[in-house]
Amino acid sequence: MISEALKKSLTERVAGAITPREAAVDVMKELQAHYGWLTDEAVAEAASLLGLSPLQVEELATFYEMIYRRPVGKKVIHVCDSISCWCADCDGIIEHLKKRLGVELGGTTADGMYTLLPCACMGRCGDSPAMSVGGTPYGHLTPHLVDEILEKERRA
């Protein structure tokens, strides 16, 4: 369930778009912020706000990397595995993350703090290997730096 206030603001957002589909990402992000992830309930709510079918919302939701259709931890780590980062040994960084967090790709730490996901190029190739944690980008990663970031983000 979403609040009347949120519903109203989303309805306005949709009304202001040239086509409702255009507002879909905003609506999904807001609902995701509300629930923590895009629940089935949220998909149905988005569908009714946008005048689409749940399937049509699902089509968009599952296309975008930062819309989560499964429960995630408090912060999501997107670690880049595209070409530049791969050249800069993102594989090593990913292995390190997995070991440090005790999860596989796609997993969430036991304390519910982090979810680890691979992602496509973030446009930070110059800083490769790169990742983002809870939306904050980090580059030039080393195992040591990763540990520091995880600590810092855990406290933040």
Added chain:
Amino acid sequence: MPKLIIDDIPVEVPPGTSVLEAARSVGITIPHFCYHPALAIAAACRLCAVKLLDGPVKGIQMSCSLPAQDGMVVSTTDPEALKMRSLVIEWLMLNHPHDCPVCDEGGECLLQDFTIAGGHSRRRYVGKKRTFQNQYLGEGIHHEMNRCIECYRCVRFYQEYAGGTDFGVTGSAGRVYFGRFAEGALESPFSGNLVDICPTGVFTDKTGRFRARYWDYEFAPAVCQHCSVGCNTSPQNFQRELIKIVARRNDQVNGWFICDRGRFDKEYLNGPQRPRYPEIGGAPGEYRLALEAAANRISEFCLQNGPAGLAFVGSGRLSLEGCLVLAELARVVGAPVSYFAEAAPAQGSLAAVRLLNEQNAARIHDIEKAECIALFELDLMEEGAMLSLAVRKASLAGAQVFRVGGAREGEKRQLPFRYQEVATLDEVPFEGGSKGVVICGAGGKSPELLSYLASSGARLVMLQPGPNAFGAALVSLERKGATLSDLVESGQIKAVVCFEADLPPWLLERVEVLACADWKRGGLTEKASVLLPTTTWVESNGTSINYEGRAQRFLRSRPAGLPLKGLDPKYYSSETEAVALHPPHVHRNYIPGGAEREAWRVMADLMLELGGEPVNEPLTGTWGKLRDLDPEGEGVRIYDLVSAQELS
């Protein structure tokens, strides 16, 4: 018009034609998956590569999305293009389960054909294949996602073409998935077309899986007999059983597709309840004896009551041939002929046939290109589902669509396009009329109302209450047919002889049924003292005339008789045990249950019994011009053959 050269062949095509289509026009098939003539270009599969050797563009190009231009020199056989295609097909096949032997698509699979044509025959990939969970999609369609090659044909058809919203594409990259939000029956009444349009075996027809292979089937060009649109189909029969129905292209009628009713509603053709043997007084008998019994009963009745007390009754279910011979039969006896049981459907049907002419009867393209469309008091999804896709096309192109008079009672299906509700036809802004279309159901409408609709100046679609009700109405006008209920109510008629007719209970109660010929059971067959089984459209040659006056020929695709599957044990060497799916081991020179005949042949036989002339060719006189109708053609509109105005 662009002139280009493809594989040394000069080609000239209309502007906007793609290189792939231009090649096709001279008989060169460039392998393709995502391209489909009815759908928008996606250029998703990358299989249709050709090399342009000279002209405005050069090098490897996707032929499906490249418009043909002047001066292009195209090679479809250039080694670079061949290499590209073989690599593309190899990658499309990476995850394919290689399960053709257990796939119902095998043998009629575009993926098989183009994998071979593309030159990929040896698997090099040794990694793990991605696999998917299938979904339950209802009783019509089986889902097998692992076979998908991501051509996007299904979703483009389902959402863009047919306006469905509950099926689509989810995921990204290597996880692209074609299905529903959650398991459940597909909602679109056109969902069955996924079977035809998917180039591989992701969607197969659940109602006919694992029964036979393509080369086992008996085919013939057929015309759907569920409604008066008359979509073209290709029934696939195996051992006298209709296994599947697929759409057959006719650009003047149904394009590439059919509705789910036309595809899946077929059990009545194979079912054990169908009358298979003649019956005399309820007991099975020989065809000849039944004919004699029917003739005797008719003669006796005429002796006692005079022929005017008897009516020969047909319906819009009869083929044109049946309608014509019925009139002859009635003439031989001297009795009235009737093609309509009740007054309401009769007057609407007849009035529509009188009103329509070459100019005002809308063609399918008139609907698609209309600027303003009014749906007048009809349940379009029930009375002519396929037309809704033409209306949708118009609507997407900007036409205004209005529904006059609200939803019909019992309307179940949503219309796949946007429309406005209005109370009366006067609110519909037809301008000039030439680009306007009114769509209504003719049955049950008064002649005045239909004339009023015609006076709007718009083109007209008047859907008929039966697959060949248009033909029946024409013949009724020509042969001065009466409406049965009128004859009965005036007290003139006491008995009937019916051919593929349906009488409402109140009418049935008031007449004696001397004989009845039909392929389905009902009140009439129950009551008839003689029953003669007729063949359905699958076992018949015939002609039917659709709502717009288009005569179309359909051909027999299997012999009459009981399907081999489920055949009674008495036909096998063992009296008690049928050998499932295997022909009987005992030789016979007849087909079990094969006594059904085309309705017009039953009429002709009966005529002979009654002292009439033999009928060898039912289409005579003006109708003779329809004899050469090409079953694989587009059909012909009858307006310049027969004029309803002159007939009446």
